Amino acid sequence: MNNPLYPKALKNLVDSLRILPGVGQKTALRMALYLLERNPSGAQKLSAAIGSAMADIHKCTQCRNLTDKEICLVCSDPTRDESLLCVVENPADVFALSQSVEYKGLYFVLMGNLSPLDGVGPEDVGLDLLESRLAKGIIKELILATNPTVEGEATAFYIDEIAKPYNVRVTRIAHGVPMGGELEYLDSNTLSHAFRARQQF
């Protein structure tokens, strides 16, 4: 962003938009010009929305999901079964599951994965909080729904170890051929997992 023709405030805006995931130099410039030329009222709203989101939204003290209350809507819902706890990596996973799964238990959001090499230890993903909830003895089943990546699997194994001393059933969501997927286009890793994990028909 070194073109001397750009006014400084425009340079600043383009550089700030570039922090967004998936936004490079050209897209950021297109977005900035769109805001300035076509949608100044939308730009003001966006600026205000970022500010108030940063001010209002924080982590739920029980499940670490994003909320604007002290305890989020899911955790404070009395109709939910508090003996079930589903562990996910991100708030987006809670939203995805809540839209597609008939699940009436609670969630626990790690906000990432264990990654000792990057300095992300158990406390950073809230595993101390998770253990203290297991210690209360209310949770009967812990559903591990971290992503089937190297980090997600490692985190799942670690949580399984944490849960061992407590009388809790630990389950993992199924991995295999996605519904509607075709075997010939699937990666060999998924395919061999699906084959090994075959079940009685």
Added chain:
Amino acid sequence: MNNPLYPKALKNLVDSLRILPGVGQKTALRMALYLLERNPSGAQKLSAAIGSAMADIHKCTQCRNLTDKEICLVCSDPTRDESLLCVVENPADVFALSQSVEYKGLYFVLMGNLSPLDGVGPEDVGLDLLESRLAKGIIKELILATNPTVEGEATAFYIDEIAKPYNVRVTRIAHGVPMGGELEYLDSNTLSHAFRARQQF
């Protein structure tokens, strides 16, 4: 954006991000969660950058390009040849030309195209200002660099008509096969134009 699990401020942020060009529901949610979870300081900067860009940046009174001064850096540059004026649709076009063309004249930015059906008339794209500049008699060549789309061509024709009464040479940037392009993959419209507009080798 009707999932009741979303806090209101997050809904607001996602809806505000969706006004950006090329950003749909899923991308907006990804951006919002990224800002909240991973980059709160970047989010604050973005909010401030939008605000100050909206406050500081406006149209140059001579060329309608975006600037934070009354007259932009290009128009106020005494080393530029003010007998040459290049008409473009958008600020992005000025930046693109300034990075690739050895051109030391001035620019005029329409900020769009003539589009009577959408209620965009000659004044809305600054053609009254353009005509008053032509009337001063300083400009000797008017280079029409609007896009070779239906609207861009129509706007170029209209400007050509405006320029007729004034003693000014009106030129159009060349259209044809892009450098490095291959004939067999080119659309027939460009190809037939390139053929008709062939020049002495």
